[in-house]
Amino acid sequence: xxxxxxxxxxxxxxxxxxxxxxxxxxxxxxxxxxxxxxxxxxxxxxxxxxxxxxxxxxxxxxxxxxxxxxxxxxxxxxxxxxxxxxxxxxxxxxxxxxxxxxxxxxxxxxxxxxxxxxxxxxxxxxxxxxxxxxxxxxxxxxxxxxxxxxxxxxxxxxxxxxxxxxxxxxxxxxxxxxxxxxxxxxxxxxxxxxxxxxxxxxxxxxxxxxxxxxxxxxxxxxxxxxxxxxxxxxxxxxxxxxxxxxxxxxxxxxxxxxxxxxxxxxxxxxxxxxxxxxxxxxxxxxxxxxxxxxxxxxxxxxxxxxxxxxxxxxxxxxxxxxxxxxxxxxxxxxxxxxxxxxxxxxxxxxxxxxxxxxxxxxxxxxxxxxxxxxxxxxxxxxxxxxxxxxxxxxxxxxxxxxxxxxxxxxxxxxxxxxxxxxxxxxxxxxxxxxxxxxxxxxxxxxxxxxxxxxxxxxxxxxxxxxxxx
Amino acid sequence: xxxxxxxxxxxxxxxxxxxxxxxxxxxxxxxxxxxxxxxxxxxxxxxxxxxxxxxxxxxxxxxxxxxxxxxxxxxxxxxxxxxxxxxxxxxxxxxxxxxxxxxxxxxxxxxxxxxxxxxxxxxxxxxxxxxxxxxxxxxxxxxxxxxxxxxxxxxxxxxxxxxxxxxxxxxxxxxxxxxxxxxxxxxxxxxxxxxxxxxxxxxxxxxxxxxxxxxxxxxxxxxxxxxxxxxxxxxxxxxxxxxxxxxxxxxxxxxxxxxxxxxxxxxxxxxxxxxxxxxxxxxxxxxxxxxxxxxxxxxxxxxxxxxxxxxxxxxxxxxxxxxxxxxxxxxxxxxxxxxxxxxxxxxxxxxxxxxxxxxxxxxxxxxxxxxxxxxxxxxxxxxxxxxxxxxxxxxxxxxxxxxxxxxxxxxxxxxxxxxxxxxxxxxxxxxxxxxxxxxxxxxxxxxxxxxxxxxxxxxxxxxxxxxxxxxxxxxxxxxxxxxxxxxxxxxxxxxxxxxxx
Numbered sequence: 001x002x003x004x005x006x007x008x009x010x011x012x013x014x015x016x017x018x019x020x021x022x023x024x025x026x027x028x029x030x031x032x033x034x035x036x037x038x039x040x041x042x043x044x045x046x047x048x049x050x051x052x053x054x055x056x057x058x059x060x061x062x063x064x065x066x067x068x069x070x071x072x073x074x075x076x077x078x079x080x081x082x083x084x085x086x087x088x089x090x091x092x093x094x095x096x097x098x099x100x101x102x103x104x105x106x107x108x109x110x111x112x113x114x115x116x117x118x119x120x121x122x123x124x125x126x127x128x129x130x131x132x133x134x135x136x137x138x139x140x141x142x143x144x145x146x147x148x149x150x151x152x153x154x155x156x157x158x159x160x161x162x163x164x165x166x167x168x169x170x171x172x173x174x175x176x177x178x179x180x181x182x183x184x185x186x187x188x189x190x191x192x193x194x195x196x197x198x199x200x201x202x203x204x205x206x207x208x209x210x211x212x213x214x215x216x217x218x219x220x221x222x223x224x225x226x227x228x229x230x231x232x233x234x235x236x237x238x239x240x241x242x243x244x245x246x247x248x249x250x251x252x253x254x255x256x257x258x259x260x261x262x263x264x265x266x267x268x269x270x271x272x273x274x275x276x277x278x279x280x281x282x283x284x285x286x287x288x289x290x291x292x293x294x295x296x297x298x299x300x301x302x303x304x305x306x307x308x309x310x311x312x313x314x315x316x317x318x319x320x321x322x323x324x325x326x327x328x329x330x331x332x333x334x335x336x337x338x339x340x341x342x343x344x345x346x347x348x349x350x351x352x353x354x355x356x357x358x359x360x361x362x363x364x365x366x367x368x369x370x371x372x373x374x375x376x377x378x379x380x381x382x383x384x385x386x387x388x389x390x391x392x393x394x395x396x397x398x399x400x401x402x403x404x405x406x407x408x409x410x411x412x413x414x415x416x417x418x419x420x421x422x423x424x425x426x427x428x429x430x431x432x433x434x435x436x437x438x439x440x441x442x443x444x445x446x447x448x449x450x451x452x453x454x455x456x457x458x459x460x461x462x463x464x465x466x467x468x469x
Numbered sequence: 470x471x472x473x474x475x476x477x478x479x480x481x482x483x484x485x486x487x488x489x490x491x492x493x494x495x496x497x498x499x500x501x502x503x504x505x506x507x508x509x510x511x512x513x514x515x516x517x518x519x520x521x522x523x524x525x526x527x528x529x530x531x532x533x534x535x536x537x538x539x540x541x542x543x544x545x546x547x548x549x550x551x552x553x554x555x556x557x558x559x560x561x562x563x564x565x566x567x568x569x570x571x572x573x574x575x576x577x578x579x580x581x582x583x584x585x586x587x588x589x590x591x592x593x594x595x596x597x598x599x600x601x602x603x604x605x606x607x608x609x610x611x612x613x614x615x616x617x618x619x620x621x622x623x624x625x626x627x628x629x630x631x632x633x634x635x636x637x638x639x640x641x642x643x644x645x646x647x648x649x650x651x652x653x654x655x656x657x658x659x660x661x662x663x664x665x666x667x668x669x670x671x672x673x674x675x676x677x678x679x680x681x682x683x684x685x686x687x688x689x690x691x692x693x694x695x696x697x698x699x700x701x702x703x704x705x706x707x708x709x710x711x712x713x714x715x716x717x718x719x720x721x722x723x724x725x726x727x728x729x730x731x732x733x734x735x736x737x738x739x740x741x742x743x744x745x746x747x748x749x750x751x752x753x754x755x756x757x758x759x760x761x762x763x764x765x766x767x768x769x770x771x772x773x774x775x776x777x778x779x780x781x782x783x784x785x786x787x788x789x790x791x792x793x794x795x796x797x798x799x800x801x802x803x804x805x806x807x808x809x810x811x812x813x814x815x816x817x818x819x820x821x822x823x824x825x826x827x828x829x830x831x832x833x834x835x836x837x838x839x840x841x842x843x844x845x846x847x848x849x850x851x852x853x854x855x856x857x858x859x860x861x862x863x864x865x866x867x868x869x870x871x872x873x874x875x876x877x878x879x880x881x882x883x884x885x886x887x888x889x890x891x892x893x894x895x896x897x898x899x900x901x902x903x904x905x906x907x908x909x910x911x912x913x914x915x916x917x918x919x920x921x922x923x924x925x926x927x928x929x930x931x932x933x934x935x936x937x938x939x940x941x942x943x944x945x946x947x948x949x950x951x952x953x954x955x956x957x958x959x960x961x962x963x964x965x966x967x968x969x970x
Contacts, residue, residue: 323535378608379601388597389536392646392655400677403646407639414635415628422615422624462533469535 005068011058012066014051014080015119021047022112029105037104044108045091048084055080059467068186069126071255078326078468079122079251086243086333087115089450093341094236095442107147113140114244121216121248125259127175127185130209130252134171137216137245138164145241148234156232160241163225167215174208177201178260187260194265203266209256210271216249218242219305220279227286230298231349236443238294239340242301243333250308254325258315273313273402280306280409287416291351293343296416297336300375303413304332307406311390314397323469324393328386330464331374331457335383338371338450344443351420356428364444365424367451372417374454377410382457389465471526471542474511474552475589478504478559482581490574497577498567504581505560508588512553519549522959524594524660533597537649537656541594546960547727547807550953551591551720554814557942558716559584562709565822565935570707576617580709583609587717591724596645596657599729603641603689606718607634610710618705626705633698634688641685641725647678648733663732663967671736679737682730683745690722690778693752703771704834708825711767715774716818720810723781727807731785732967739968742789746879749782750886750893757896761903766827766834769904770820773860776893777813777868780875781806783890787879793969796962798878804954804961805874811953812867812943819856819939823849826932830925831916836907840914846927850909852936857901859943862894867946 009016025040032039059077066072090111098104117137124130142164146157179185181202182193194202215222230238257268283303290296311325345364348354358365374381387410391403457464481504485497519525524543532540544552562580570576583606590602607630615627649657651667651674668675688695703711726745731738738745756776763769784806791799826849828834843850859866872894879887917923928936946953 320536373608379597379604384604385533388642388646391642392536392650395643395646396650396655400647403643407643408636410639411632411636414632418628418631422628425612425616426624462531462535462538465533465535 006064006066008066011064011072012070013054013058014084015116017047017051017054018112018116018119022109022116025105025112026109029109032105034102034104035100038099040105040108041091041095041098044112045088047112048088048091051084052081055084065125069129070120070123071125072123074468075251075255075322075326076123078330079247080119082247082326082330082333083115083119083122083244085330086247086337087111089334089337089446090236090240090243092449093239093337093344093443093446096344096440097234097236099442103147107144110140110144110147111240111244114144114240118244118248122251124252125187125255127178127190130256131172131175133248133252134212134216135168137248138168141241141245144237145229145233147237152232153234156229160225160229163215163222167212167222170208171212174205174210174212177205177208181205187256190260191262194260195262199265202261206261206266206268207271210253210275213249213253214275216245217253217305217308218246218301219309220275220282220302223279223283223302226302227295227298230301231292231294235294235340235344238298239337239344242298242340243336246301246305246308247329247333250305250312250325250329254312254315254322257312263316269313269317269397272309273399276306276309276313277402277405278306279303279309280406284409284412284416287413290416292349293351293354293420294349296351296420297339297343300413300417301336303409304336304375306409307387307390308332310394310399310402310406313399313402314394317398318393318396320389320393320396320469323465324386324389326468327461327465328383328390331382331386331454334450334457335371335374335381335454338367338447338454339375341443341447341450342368342371345440345447347440351423354420355423355426357424359428361444363448367447368424369421370451370454371447372421374451376414376417380455380458382454382461385458385461470511470515471528471544471592474508474515475542475585475592477508477511477585478581478588479585482578482585485574485578485581488574490572492574494569494573495567497573498563501566501577501581502560502563505556505563505584508556508584509553509560512556515544516549516553516956519544519546519956522963527594537652537654537658538597539595539658540598541658542592543594544592546956546958547964548591548724549956550807550811551724552588554720554811555584555587555591555717558713558814558818558939559587561818561935561939562712562822564931564938565825566709567931568929570709571617579609579613579616580713583613583713587721590721594659596649596659596729599725600638600642600645603721604635604638606721607631607638610714610718613710614702614706617707617710622701623705626701629698630702633695637685637688637695639685640681640688644678644681644685647674647681651678659729659733666735666970668734669736669970671740675734675737676741679730679734679741682725682734686722686725686730687748688722689725690719690782691775692748692778692782693755693775696752696756696775699775700768700771703821704765704767708822708828711825712818712821715771715821716814719774719778720814723778723785723806723810726782726785727803727964731789732964735968735970739789742786745782745786746790746883746886749779749786750890752776752779752782753890753893754896757893757900761896761900764836766836766904767821767824768834769836769900770817770824773897773900774813774817776897777809777817779893780872780890781809783879783883783886784809784875787882787887788965789968790882791878792882795881796965798881799965799969800878800958800961801874802878803964804957805871805878807957807961808867808874808950808953809871812871812946815939815943815946816856816859816866816868819852819936819943820860822932822936822939823853823856826928830923833916835916836904838914838916839908840911841909842913843909845913845915845925848928848933852928852933852940853909854905855940856936857905859940859947861898861901865944865947867943867950870947870950
């Protein structure tokens with residue numbers, strides 16, 4: 001074993017950039033007049049750009065481990081890139097919501113810290129680091145959920161916090177059990193330890209950790225907070241919470257399963273496959289009856305995690321599994337942000353409020369169609385390609401039944417997405433229910449940009465898949 | 470060349486986006502018409518340069534190499550007739566649309582998009598590319614039906630259409646994935662899979678793959694019992710939409726059988742060909758019988774589509790059952806099935822446009838509301854009679870050539886099924902004669918609001934041109950079948966060899 005631990009901090013430029021951006025932003029924000037706090041957002045965007053550049057450079061280097069706990073491989077680079085692009089989009093999306101707001105700086109700083117946590121989750125190859133990253137990805141977002149301080153936001157924040165606290169305790173219990181069984185916290189050592197230790201304890205520990213990570217990803221069985229938080233917070237906040245933590249959580253779960261837990265000790269492929277099946281089905285069924293678009297999107301994200309978990313269920317058994325996961329994550333992040341951005345741009349929280357959107361704002365309506373049909377997985381959007389590779393990997397891994405279920409679920413999901421699309425292209429309602437159109441330039445721009453990006457990623461997916469494959 | 474043919478309508482659509490909506494129908498429909506004519510010219514060029522065997526005008530670029538997907542286009546004798554049909558029917562529809570439509574900009578843009586994806590589907594030589602066009606056709610047609618149909622029933626019909634055909638498309642996708650993974654290395658490339666023939670052994674894996682692909686294509690075709698989405702979709706769609714839906718979109722299903730299911734899964738196709746035959750015959754009879762019971766003209770035409778697509782499946786199924794040494798019969802059945810696709814496309818598009826003209830004037834599709842149209846509107850009556858006779862397969866029209874070939878080819882292999890299917894011709898004859906008797910002869914009767922008789926003019930020149938052109942072509946193909954058969958037959962022979970290997 002290589003005893004010299006690589007501890008070169010320059011390997012962590014993307015993470016450090018985010019942290020510096022957050023800390024400097026917090027300090028500067030305290031001294032900046034309210035109407036000029038947009039500078040903090042610019043600073044944050046700058047940090048993301050620096051991070052992206054550093055990621056691009058780092059991706060050309062061979063696989064490495066820094067500080068003995070943090071892996072620099074394709075998955076980490078992809079996580080960094082997805083998180084940073086998503087953060088940039090989210091910073092643009094929140095423009096209308098936070099500009100000139102009393103807590104603008106706080107919003108930006110919390111988003112950055114949450115993004116940092118998500119990123120660390122993706123690269124963690126050590127149980128302790130995994131838990132630390134879990135906390136870093138959670139705590140800022142609890143605060144963010146309560147950011148609006150009015151209406152249902154405090155309730156949503158409280159619910160989110162309680163669910164998170166429970167998930168955190170479960171995770172740490174699981175980590176303890178795994179540590180107890182394996183006698184180590186580094187993933188490679190854990191794998192060796194589990195193989196010779198008691199399988200039952202390892203299974204319980206793994207399940208506990210999975211439950212915690214499922215909370216971060218918004219998957220069954222820790223999904224119940226998702227619709228409440230999505231509906232209880234401003235769309236910009238909901239977009240952050242349903243997008244950022246999922247990225248890191250799913251990559252972290254993939255890494256944990258693939259490298260730390262041998263499938264012959266704990267039958268995790270089956271466990272994950274069941275979680276995937278239940279997630280997608282439950283999310284879809286619950287989305288049917290929603291009249292609030294934000295709740296609908298909340299449930300839709302639960303079902304999307306179900307599709308993503310399919311790639312995890314065949315981790316290590318299908319060569320396409322990891323590229324499929326990473327590509328789908330990128331596609332999901334962009335498309336989900338586009339959908340939330342449309343809601344933020346229209347300012348309408350109900351399906352009825354979107355009636356006749358096409359007549360008022362054709363480009364925005366088309367962005368909505370691209371986002372929603374994208375979530376369904378219609379070509380040529382990015383999620384279609386994501387689904388294609390995920391399905392291919394899952395069939396390759398031998399879980400044809402899961403793909404069949406996912407196909408049925410996809411059709412079912414079409415039903416509620418169309419419930420939103422159809423009125424948007426219908427005649428505008430009578431005057432008294434005609435929604436007010438407000439100028440929400442940032443959100444509108446983000447919606448159009450993200451929708452275009454989703455199409456672009458779908459058409460140019462070959463290049464992206466090649467780099468992550 | 471093929472890329473240009475496929476994407477020309479899309480490029481025109483993008484350019485038209487810049488034209489303000491108030492420019493009016495004439496501007497948009499003329500642009501559409503012009504696009505169609507240019508596309509037809511290009512296709513004529515491809516037609517004259519088609520190689521005697523194999524794929525012509527092949528274009529191939531890497532697209533998603535890690536998943537085995539490429540941008541791969543090419544034509545052969547099976548796809549070229551359908552590509553030409555696409556351009557012809559869309560162009561005729563453009564002429565028909567010149568007479569005016571509600572919100573012309575969106576309408577023409579959607580149809581141009583549909584034209585691009587339809588053309589793309591028929592020249593795609595990659596499963597994912599095929600799927601992309603297949604799915605997009607559903608999306609665009611959904612907006613046509615929901616946006617230009619009338620009111621709540623149209624939205625419901627559009628939803629049914631979307632859900633059904635989308636479910637079909639996903640079953641198709643599952644089948645494609647299974648097919649691709651069977652290849653070594655996994656690939657979605659159709660010619661590569663044909664060459665590898667990874668599922669030559671058939672077996673459970675092959676059966677599952679064929680089941681998934683078969684369901685997907687059967688929904689789109691539509692084959693009994695997957696047809697229930699079709700009548701409401703047709704009834705609620707605008708005339709141009711119905712024409713395209715029946716003439717082009719249904720062919721995507723049957724074309725899928727000859728392009729994908731048969732050559733890529735030969736063993737499984739032979740194994741389950743009887744299922745195709747049986748479903749085909751049931752569709753023939755079911756479609757005809759239910760059509761016979763309709764009083765709504767458009768629904769009646771819709772059900773005859775199920776009937777006509779049944780013949781196609783009969784031919785293709787029989788091709789899988791014909792013994793290896795009877796190459797002649799197999800070629801007859803397959804070529805007949807392909808001929809039927811083109812023939813049905815021309816005739817049914819004409820019928821739906823006629824139904825649209827009738828609705829325009831009488832505001833109802835109820836056949837009992839009309840009578841004696843032969844004296845009141847002779848042009849309409851004449852064209853309707855021609856279309857009806859063409860549709861029921863009278864000698865001299867393309868439908869006869871197609872059905873004759875299918876029956877002649879299939880008779881040896883599946884005699885009972887063929888004889889039963891022939892009675893379907895009788896039923897269609899009965900129902901069209903009944904419809905003509907009701908609407909064209911007898912006392913003049915047109916629906917009108919009490920006290921204010923509506924004007925009921927005959928077809929104008931644009932309608933005459935659009936519908937007439939389609940029927941002239943159906944007649945030409947009925948009288949000079951070699952024009953088309955010379956192109957189809959070599960490809961049908963190749964397909965036969967692929968199915969029996």
